[in-house]
Amino acid sequence: MRRGPRVLLYVAATLAIAVTCWVGVTVAFFLGNFSDFHANAAVITSTTTTPLPPGACGQGAVDPAGDLPTIASLTSDQVHNAAIIVHVGQNKAVPPRGWVIAVATALQESRLYNLPYLGKKNDHDSLGLFQQRPSMGWGTPAQIMDPVYATTKFYDKLVKVKGWQTLPLTVAAQRVQRSAFPDAYAKHEPLATQIVNTLTGGAARATGSLVDLTCNSGSNIAASGWTVPVVGRITSGFRTPQRPTHNGVDLAAPRGTAIHAAAAGVVTFVGCEATTLAGQPYSCDKDGGPQYKGCGWYVQIAHAGGIITRYCHMVSRPIVTIGQLVAAGQPIGYVGMSGDATGPHCHFEVHINGDGSAAGAIDPVPFMNQQGAPVGVRA
Amino acid sequence: MRTLLRKLGPRYGISLGVLVLVALVLVVARFVGHPAGSLVTSGATGGVPSATGPSDDGSVAVPSPVGPVTSPGAATPQKVADDFVTAWLRTNVSATAWRAALTAHSTTRLAGELADADPQTVPATRVTGPFAFTDHTASWVEVAIPMDSGTLRLSLLAHDGVWAVDTVDWSPS
Numbered sequence: 001m002r003r004g005p006r007v008l009l010y011v012a013a014t015l016a017i018a019v020t021c022w023v024g025v026t027v028a029f030f031l032g033n034f035s036d037f038h039a040n041a042a043v044i045t046s047t048t049t050t051p052l053p054p055g056a057c058g059q060g061a062v063d064p065a066g067d068l069p070t071i072a073s074l075t076s077d078q079v080h081n082a083a084i085i086v087h088v089g090q091n092k093a094v095p096p097r098g099w100v101i102a103v104a105t106a107l108q109e110s111r112l113y114n115l116p117y118l119g120k121k122n123d124h125d126s127l128g129l130f131q132q133r134p135s136m137g138w139g140t141p142a143q144i145m146d147p148v149y150a151t152t153k154f155y156d157k158l159v160k161v162k163g164w165q166t167l168p169l170t171v172a173a174q175r176v177q178r179s180a181f182p183d184a185y186a187k188h189e190p191l192a193t194q195i196v197n198t199l200t201g202g203a204a205r206a207t208g209s210l211v212d213l214t215c216n217s218g219s220n221i222a223a224s225g226w227t228v229p230v231v232g233r234i235t236s237g238f239r240t241p242q243r244p245t246h247n248g249v250d251l252a253a254p255r256g257t258a259i260h261a262a263a264a265g266v267v268t269f270v271g272c273e274a275t276t277l278a279g280q281p282y283s284c285d286k287d288g289g290p291q292y293k294g295c296g297w298y299v300q301i302a303h304a305g306g307i308i309t310r311y312c313h314m315v316s317r318p319i320v321t322i323g324q325l326v327a328a329g330q331p332i333g334y335v336g337m338s339g340d341a342t343g344p345h346c347h348f349e350v351h352i353n354g355d356g357s358a359a360g361a362i363d364p365v366p367f368m369n370q371q372g373a374p375v376g377v378r379a
Numbered sequence: 380m381r382t383l384l385r386k387l388g389p390r391y392g393i394s395l396g397v398l399v400l401v402a403l404v405l406v407v408a409r410f411v412g413h414p415a416g417s418l419v420t421s422g423a424t425g426g427v428p429s430a431t432g433p434s435d436d437g438s439v440a441v442p443s444p445v446g447p448v449t450s451p452g453a454a455t456p457q458k459v460a461d462d463f464v465t466a467w468l469r470t471n472v473s474a475t476a477w478r479a480a481l482t483a484h485s486t487t488r489l490a491g492e493l494a495d496a497d498p499q500t501v502p503a504t505r506v507t508g509p510f511a512f513t514d515h516t517a518s519w520v521e522v523a524i525p526m527d528s529g530t531l532r533l534s535l536l537a538h539d540g541v542w543a544v545d546t547v548d549w550s551p552s
Contacts, residue, residue, distance in 0.1 A: 108549075124499045136497065174492055179500040180467065181531075181549035182492035246435040266534070266546075268519075273438055295438040312437060323519035323536045323545065325488070340436040347436050358437075 051370060058096060058203025058213040062086045069198050073191075078112035081129055081147055082195045086203075088151040094158075096196065096223035097165050097208030101185075102154055104192035105173045106130055108184050114147055130154050130177070165209035168264035168327050169225055186264065190305035193224040193371075205372030215372065219260070219329070222372030226263045227329045229311055230346045234376035238363040247361035248310070248349035249375060255315055255344040258331040261301055262309050262348075262373065267324045267332070269300035272317075274339040284338040285316065295347065296338025301326060306354040312347035313338050348375065445517040450540030456520040459484050459542040460510060460533055464524055467531070467547075468505065470498040486536055486545040493547075502549060503528045528552055 064083040071079050082103050089099040106112050109131040117127060125133050125141075128150040132138035143149045154176060158164055161175040169192075173185035193204040206213040208223035216222040219231055232253040239246055272284035273294035282288070284297045295312035299320060302308055315336025320326060337344050350367050351360035368375045449455050454462070466480035477498040482490040503526035514521040518537040523530055532548040 111551075126500070131500075133497075133499070171492070177500075178495045178497050179549075180493075180496055180498065180502075181500075181547050182489070182496065183546040184549045187548065187550075243435050247437045250436070268516075295436070298438065310438065321518075322516055323534065325546070349437055356438075361437075 052202045056202035057206040057215040058200040062199050081112045084147045085151050093211050094155050095209050095211050096203040096206050099196050100192045101172050104188035107188040186304050221328050224371045226371035226373040228373050228375050229259050229262050247358050248347050249364050250345045252345045253335045257335040259311050259333050259346050260329045261326040263303045263328045265301040265303035267320045268302045270318045287337045288339045288341050294339040299332045308351040308356050310349040313341040447515050447520050448517045453541045456535045456542045460522050463544045470501045486543045
């Protein structure tokens with residue numbers, strides 16, 4: 001072959017490889033889009049499903065062999081396997097927080113399918129709902145392929161994890177799973193909560209650490225993983241006629257009261273926001289008032305499922321840092337009246353769809369009720 | 380379309396509308412998103428509050444976005460993420476050696492979470508596309524890495540300008 005055509009051949013081959021790679025990457029991008037979309041779908045359905053009635057915090061035993069409800073985005077096989085997980089938890093007297101953790105773990109490991117050996121592409125000899133490995137002492141392949149056995153093994157290890165009821169879901173799950181992706185379980189918490197609520201009539205709204213399914217209240221953490229930031233009276237509601245741009249609720253509490261993270265998440269902002277009405281910067285270490293603007297010392301936390309919470313008017317610099325992972329109920333700062341505040345309170349906002357702007361804000365009262373962490377106490 | 384929606388009923392119709400909107404936003408966000416490598420100079424605001432306009436006593440201003448800060452002589456977040464991924468995928472070594480290689484690029488917190496981790500649970504074998512840096516502040520970076528069987532998502536934290544991986548998330552494809 002003469003030199004010219006050979007060079008042309010090289011150029012053509014390179015182009016062909018480049019195009020193939022580009023197509024591969026593009027396809028990967030689109031697949032990525034679909035998996036993002038799938039993850040977000042859980043959020044959308046959870047905000048459009050029929051709200052649970054007040055006082056619905058779980059009832060009776062779940063029978064996997066009986067009539068099971070349909071759950072949007074899940075097949076009947078997946079719902080059946082979730083019912084087995086809840087049923088085994090009930091039989092073993094594991095409190096409801098454990099059911100949510102187990103369902104979320106199985107969503108990550110197997111998408112709630114009882115997976116057989118999938119070949120080399122799978123995690124080696126991992127099997128079943130929780131992808132347990134015979135070679136690591138979880139049981140024989142036949143045992144692990146029995147969902148009741150696999151679930152029992154999961155709970156046996158979970159309840160031995162110190163403080164598992166109050167650890168962030170992904171931390172509790174990782175202590176059992178020992179996977180190469182310790183933070184992967186967190187994102188399934190909203191869907192796992194929805195599944196447990198649907199199967200049991202609201203058990204994820206019960207206090208997470210109690211077997212007797214009591215509607216959660218006070219500063220306890222619900223099985224959903226949510227708790228109130230501050231126990232206090234609501235002194236101003238969400239977007240009232242008098243305050244149409246009030247994008248949160250004001251929870252009154254004495255100066256210096258600890259403000260708690262409402263759920264596990266990552267701190268995405270810590271800072272001071274205070275100005276005079278004319279826009280001049282003002283200190284957050286001094287009390288504000290109606291002649292000032294802004295949220296004062298505040299914290300913003302990103303939770304699973306695109307939920308964002310914000311906590312304003314702290315008395316001093318918050319005690320968490322950007323990027324820090326926090327657990328539900330962990331203190332993040334103290335009540336004060338920095339910025340636009342006429343008395344000590346925590347201005348608490350809830351946003352959906354990962355949108356921290358006013359457009360993403362929702363009324364925290366019904367949202368927190370659904371999570372089993374009702375804000376505001378009767379005056 | 381209208382008769383279809385009417386058949387579906389208002390609740391499902393609205394759900395469908397919201398889903399379509401979300402899909403659109405995701406696709407648009409992907410296309411206008413920050414290409415890999417634009418991290419140092421770009422100013423994404425996704426990680427910080429973006430409320431604008433009057434908002435009563437809530438947040439009113441947009442804090443100025445800051446790019447990730449790396450101490451002179453320390454590895455950039457891109458380099459730390461790259462080294463971590465290489466170590467994460469190298470599972471043909473002992474569990475102890477695999478964990479030690481990861482811990483070298485991890486925060487203390489993540490090292491604790493990986494203390495008993497089993498390298499045989501690594502569900503991928505190779506990187507299939509560019510690293511996508513999705514969000515950041517001066518001391519916090521998120522990156523998505525497409526792999527042959529899913530997407531690995533890391534977050535990195537800087538302590539005094541020295542970067543380390545703090546979280547590891549996996550979404551199978």
